[in-house]
Amino acid sequence: MSRFAGLMRLTSDRNGVVKVNSKLKLGAATIGASAVLAMGAFAVASTGLSSAQDETEVPPPGPVTTSEITTGETVTETVAPEAPETTAAVPPITTEPTTIATVTP
Secondary structure, three states: OOHHHHHOOOEEOOOOOEEOOHHHHHHHHHHHHHHHHHHHHHHHHOOOOOOOOOOOOOOOOOOOOOOOOOOOOOOOOOOOOOOOOOOOOOOOOOOOOOOOOOOOO
16 A cells, blocks of 8 residues: 555544544645745735835825815706606507407306
8 A cells, every 4th residue: 555545544433433644634734834825925926016126105194185076976957848758658559359258167
């Protein structure tokens, strides 16, 4: 039996509880910790700021001054018409009304 197959061996007791080899647990924890470290290193490397570059100055916090306060709304002023411009819709009837014969048992 190979070493890897020995690590993957799972055993169960009479109650159906599956026991995992402690070496398998240690290996999974090592792989997980390595993945977290790799993601952290990638995040630091992808910040886009080189250590040789000077940091840009952040403007001091303060009020933003504009010429006029706006909320982004568009206002239009119109006069409402006194009567509706359209009439009620009437569908054209092209057939004569007929009655449906009912069958009584």
